[in-house]
Amino acid sequence: MTKNAVQGMGAAGNTGASIYRNQNRKKYVVLAILFVVCVASLIVDVMTGAAMLPVGDVLACLFRRNAAPATTQVIVWEMRLPIALMALVVGFALGSSGAVIQTILHNPLASPYTLGVGAGASFGASLAIVLGLGEAGICACAFAFAMLICLLIYCMGRLRSMNTNSMVLAGIALLFLFQALLALIQYGASESQNQSIVFWSFGSLQRTTWPRLAITAATVAVVFPLLMKDSWKYTALLMGDEKAESLGIRVNRLKLKAFFLISLLSAVSVCFTGTIGFIGLAGPHIARMLAGEDQRFYIPVSAACGMALLSIASILSKLIVPGTIFPIGIITSIIGVPFFFALVMRGKGGR
Numbered sequence: 001m002t003k004n005a006v007q008g009m010g011a012a013g014n015t016g017a018s019i020y021r022n023q024n025r026k027k028y029v030v031l032a033i034l035f036v037v038c039v040a041s042l043i044v045d046v047m048t049g050a051a052m053l054p055v056g057d058v059l060a061c062l063f064r065r066n067a068a069p070a071t072t073q074v075i076v077w078e079m080r081l082p083i084a085l086m087a088l089v090v091g092f093a094l095g096s097s098g099a100v101i102q103t104i105l106h107n108p109l110a111s112p113y114t115l116g117v118g119a120g121a122s123f124g125a126s127l128a129i130v131l132g133l134g135e136a137g138i139c140a141c142a143f144a145f146a147m148l149i150c151l152l153i154y155c156m157g158r159l160r161s162m163n164t165n166s167m168v169l170a171g172i173a174l175l176f177l178f179q180a181l182l183a184l185i186q187y188g189a190s191e192s193q194n195q196s197i198v199f200w201s202f203g204s205l206q207r208t209t210w211p212r213l214a215i216t217a218a219t220v221a222v223v224f225p226l227l228m229k230d231s232w233k234y235t236a237l238l239m240g241d242e243k244a245e246s247l248g249i250r251v252n253r254l255k256l257k258a259f260f261l262i263s264l265l266s267a268v269s270v271c272f273t274g275t276i277g278f279i280g281l282a283g284p285h286i287a288r289m290l291a292g293e294d295q296r297f298y299i300p301v302s303a304a305c306g307m308a309l310l311s312i313a314s315i316l317s318k319l320i321v322p323g324t325i326f327p328i329g330i331i332t333s334i335i336g337v338p339f340f341f342a343l344v345m346r347g348k349g350g351r
Contacts, residue, residue, distance in 0.1 A: 027297040030290050034304035038088060041311035045084035046076055048318045049325075086208040087314040087328075088307045089217050090273055091283070092224075093265040095306020098280030099287060099299045100227055101262055103234045104255050105164045111280035112266035115171030118277060119178040120149035121270035126185045126197045138200070139271040146267035149174055154259045158252075203274040203329025205314060212272045219268045223261045224303070230254060231295040238293055276329045278336025279306050285339075309335070 046062075047053045053075065061068035061076045068076070098111045112118065124145030128138040152174060157167035182201075186194055233254055236244040241251045269276070283306035284298075291301040313331040320326055 023292075024297075027291045027294075027301070030301060031297070031304060034301065034308060038304065038307045038311060041308060041315065042084050042088060045087065045311055045315050046080045048315055049075070049080060050323050051075060082210050082213050083205045083208045084311070084314065086205050086213050086216065086273070087311045089213065089220055090205075090269045090276065091279055091306035091308070091310030092303045093216070093220050093269045093306075094276065094279040094310070095283035095287070096224060096227060096299055096303040097262040097265040098306070099284040099295075099302035100234065100258050101280075102284050103237060103295065103298075104258050105167055106237075107164060107168050108285065109281070110168060110171075111278075111284075112262065113275065113277045113280060114175070115153060115168070116149050116173075116175035116178060117146050117263075117266045118270060118275040119175045119182065121146040121267065122197075122201045122275055123178045123182045123185070125200050125271075125274070126182055126189075129193055129196050129200070130185055130189050142271035143267045145178075146270050147263050149178070150259055150263035150266070154256060199327070200274045201329075202327035203276040203332070204327045205273055206325060207272065216268050216272060219264055223264050227258070227261055227299060228296075230257070231299060234258075234295040234299075235293070274327075274329060276310070276332055278332045278339070279310050282336055282339050283309055 043055065043058060046058050047055060053072065057068065057072055058076060061072050062081075065073060065077065094112065101112065101115070102108055102110050121142040124141035124143075125138045127145075128134075128141040131137070133141065149171075153167055153171045156170035157164070159166075182197075186197055189197060233244070233249050236247050236249055237251070237254075244251050266280075284302040286305045286309075287298055287302035290305075291297040310328070310332070313328055313335060316335075317326040317328050317331045318324075320331075
């Protein structure tokens, strides 16, 4: 090989490395912009409500709590801040779990809710309401049935050697099954119980308390690093399970671990907020357009998109009719359906 050829290969390698660094730099910029959007939406979320607060009063109360009037302290710290933070934390959980489940199932339409996790949690909560188990029982039953759905999906897929199509079909079947069981419970419930069931199934952040926020945030803080630890393995899965196996990845074990972690994120979110759809579906699709398929960036960007979407939905739920707070699950569905149709049309045009 001549000296000029070696120099040419070196120059090509440097050019490729430079392009790779520039692409990564752009992805870091995207993450930074999304972080700023989330912080801004958090502040606006705290500002909005029946009593609108000036941004200066909100910032002063957040950073110098004792210097703010007592009324402002109560509104900000006891009523609005926990809800605004819960919107970010739950959006983070749903966005990241949606990204991982779409990757391991090789299905862009997969999300914790399209696979029936939300339906299972709604059934569990409704069962607890009818049995009169109280608030703690409702959360516990919702969590248990959300975990059960994910376990059943995995077991059904396992029987078919982890075939991803069978897992998606199993999730859809369980979705309809638990929706039917929920309807059966509603048919036999009293009027007051039905009101509670319907309100819970709409999805709402208004039940947020500081302890519930702490539990949700702690779960996310533990689970998310474990997901990111396997990010390169998820990237390898994009080439197919067989090629991932050839790289030394134990695909079945990786998917089982991912399903367990996704179950935790989805279940802890659902049990405190009810059913909030489309965040786990829309967030990853937006992230894919912004950051590509490299899971080191795709998962965090999906989480950040989920945070921004749910926080913005929280703001809109208070602005549609002044003085009235709409259940946030309704708002995310209103936002999500047009997005879903746009996604379908975009895919059709791409073909």
